[in-house]
Amino acid sequence: MVTMVSAIANGGTYIQPRVVNATIDSKTGEKKEIEIIKKDRVISEETAKNVLSMMESVVAEGTGKNSQVKGYRIGGKTGTSEDGVNTGKYVTSFIGVAPISNPTVAVLVTLYNPTGEGGHQGGAWVILTTHTKAIKKSIMI
Numbered sequence: 357m358v359t360m361v362s363a364i365a366n367g368g369t370y371i372q373p374r375v376v377n378a379t380i381d382s383k384t385g386e387k388k389e390i391e392i393i394k395k396d397r398v399i400s401e402e403t404a405k406n407v408l409s410m411m412e413s414v415v416a417e418g419t420g421k422n423s424q425v426k427g428y429r430i431g432g433k434t435g436t437s438e439d440g441v442n443t444g445k446y447v448t449s450f451i452g453v454a455p456i457s458n459p460t461v462a463v464l465v466t467l468y469n470p471t472g473e474g475g476h477q478g479g480a481w482v483i484l485t486t487h488t489k490a491i492k493k494s495i496m497i
Contacts, residue, residue, distance in 0.1 A: 357449075357451055357464055358373065358451065358462050358464045359373055361411075361433075361451050361453060361462050361464075362453070362459075362462045363398050363399065363404070364399070364404045364407050364408055364411075364453075365404075365408060365431075365453040365459035365462060366404075366459070367401045367404050367405070368397050368398060368399040368400055368401050368403065368404035369394055369395070369396070369397050369398070370394075370395040370396055370397075370398045371392060371393065371394050371395065372392075372393040372394075372395060374390050374392070376390060377389065377390055378390055408431055408453070408456065408459075409431075411431030411432055411433055411452075411453065412429060412430070412431040412456050414431070414432050414433055414434065415430045415431060415432050415452065416429075418434075419434040420432045420433070420434050420450060420452070423450060423452055425454065428454055428455045429454075429455055429456035429457060430452055430453070430454045430455070430456065431452060431453050431454070431456050431459075432450055432451060432452030432453070433450070433451055433452075434448075434449070434450050435447075435448070435449045435450070435451075436448050436449075439468065439469060445468075445469040446469060446470065447466060447467070447468055447469070448466070448467045448470050449464065449465065449466040449467070450464075450465050451463070451464045451465075
């Protein structure tokens with residue numbers, strides 16, 4: 357899912373995923389950048405732009421409002437699904453990218469069978485606030 361949303365954020369081009377953008381040798385302090393490897397175009401640039409705009413709307417005025425980060429334009433998509441048939445258990449998720457003008461980070465937060473106030477819908481609050489903290493830290497690095 358992160359790879360797909362990253363391709364949208366990259367204008368429709370698949371870029372090999374990286375968990376970090378650099379490593380630092382703990383003994384020498386030497387910093388080694390992790391190469392960005394661009395692959396093929398997987399969707400048109402126009403389609404990517406349109407979907408990214410829709411994702412921004414989800415955060416600006418839709419179900420992802422709690423993932424807003426002051427000073428940044430964020431795009432995202434919430435999701436809820438039942439875990440199996442008639443199990444009564446749910447999977448709740450949010451995936452987001454930031455900043456919209458030039459996305460550099462994608463974050464996926466997933467909760468399996470969230471419980472507590474609001475049930476599986478209440479899990480959305482946990483996800484969105486966790487996502488917000490992750491985006492803030494990622495953008496500041």
